[in-house]
Amino acid sequence: MSAPPAPEATPAQRRAVAWSRLRTALFIRPTRTALLAGVLALLLGLALTVQIRATREQGLEALREDELVGVLDTVEQRRARLSEEVADLERQREDLVTAPAGSEAARRAAQDRADDLAVLAGTVPARGPGVTMTLEGPPQGIGTGVYLDLFAELRDAGAEAIQVGPVRVVASSAVTESADGVVSLDGTPLPARVVVSAIGEPRTLASAMDIPGGLVETVRGLEGRVSVTTSPSVLVSAVRTTSTLR
Amino acid sequence: MIPVIGLVVGVVLGLVLQPTVPLWAQPYLPIAVIAALDAVFGGLRAVLDGVFSDRVFVVSFLSNTVVAALIVFLGDQLGVGAQLSTGVVVVLGVRIFSNVAAIRRLLFGA
Known part of the structure; x- marks a missing residue:
């Protein structure tokens, strides 16, 4: 290791010292701690690539507990809404199938729908x-x-x-x-x-x-x-x- | 030199073997990686200052990663995991920046 630069060293000299230290550090000195440092650096490189890859293909498993609860909640609400819609449509279907001759209920449903659409389309006063x-x-x-x-x-x-x-x-x-x-x-x-x-x-x-x-x-x-x-x-x-x- | 070789070998191994992160390590690995990076930049700065020691590097590397993971673990247990992770990343980020600035001044005088 080179001596620390004298306090009166010019910036250029200090820079040269820093560069020479960098070069010195690149020589292989296989002491036990240096090897350990190498192993740690290896682990860092490994962890870095693994983590980057994991982040790229990150799915639900990387989310935290509270985020997962939020996702679950949204899905649950959506499920409830959809099952409500299913029940609604099934009831309507039941009506249409069982109504005598099917015609009255079908006509009423169609008329309701037409009325709704007319209001939305603005063709009738409301x-x-x-x-x-x-x-x-x-x-x-x-x-x-x-x-x-x-x-x-x-x-x-x-x-x-x-x-x-x-x-x-x-x-x-x-x-x-x-x-x-x-x-x-x-x-x-x-x-x-x-x-x-x-x-x-x-x-x-x-x-x-x-x-x-x-x-x-x-x-x-x-x-x-x-x-x-x-x-x-x-x-x-x-x-x-x-x-x-x- | 050995650490540089180690780093390169580690990256290559990660790319070739493509191991997956074990489930228990998933919340802690990103923070541990940042903490390790902080130790690496600190080590590089020490090299340029002429005060580098393998021993200090190994100890600071290990303690940095362990403490960072521990803080996140504790935060998760206390229910402030996300905020605490952000805090740790901010602190380590500031340290990395100041170390890089010192390295830049030493090597380029600017």
Whole structure:
């Protein structure tokens, strides 16, 4: 081992000393502890490659107990939901098979389904519990993004029918903004003060609007005004005509 | 030199034999590997400082890995395994960085 550098050594000298020490260290000096160090280094190399490989093909077995509990819980909930659905469908099937001539129950089921779909597609007016909101935009108007967030949040909260101003909002609805900043919904320009009606579980819908970062906060941040009122009976009167499918 | 050869042989063995990690070692191996890496960088720094000793290296290597695994084991028993593992990794990471910085200064003066 070389002597430590004198305190007054220049940086270049100190560097040279460090390099020479590195070279010296590379010579094989087979003492017992050096061999032991070699074995340990071998184990480290082995563990390193094994662990890297294990991480790449890691499945459930590498998860911790609490993470596994979470996964199990999710699967369990999903199973419960699916078995509920199975029971539902089996009951329906039973009805269809056993009903006299099968026709009445089948007709009723089909009609129920058609009614549900008509509400979702916006081809019939709908009435039910829900919320009514008055959106009063700031002078520069509410941007298209706010409307898109509004629809997404309402749908997430389980809204079955949504009307904005005179327009029924459906799956294919588009919010556009013209060059002079006028926001239109499906081609109908929206006024600065617009009434939004949505049918669904009123409390869920109202709290979905109120969450931090949600619609109410966003619009207030833009210096607009919002009021949300829940009601046991909200009318969504706007309808749209179905276009024939291509 | 011997440790370098050992490391290379270990990596080759791991790649060729492809052993699997035993179940009981799975939570502890990653932390032990990080701790061992810390010992290796500390050893390299000691070499450049001219104070390296095989004996110290072996002892620090073993104690580092054992203590790291022990901390994780204890954390798992106490229900704070994930947080404690993160803490150990952070501490060892900081040490590795400072050792690498010292090595860099010694070899390149920068």
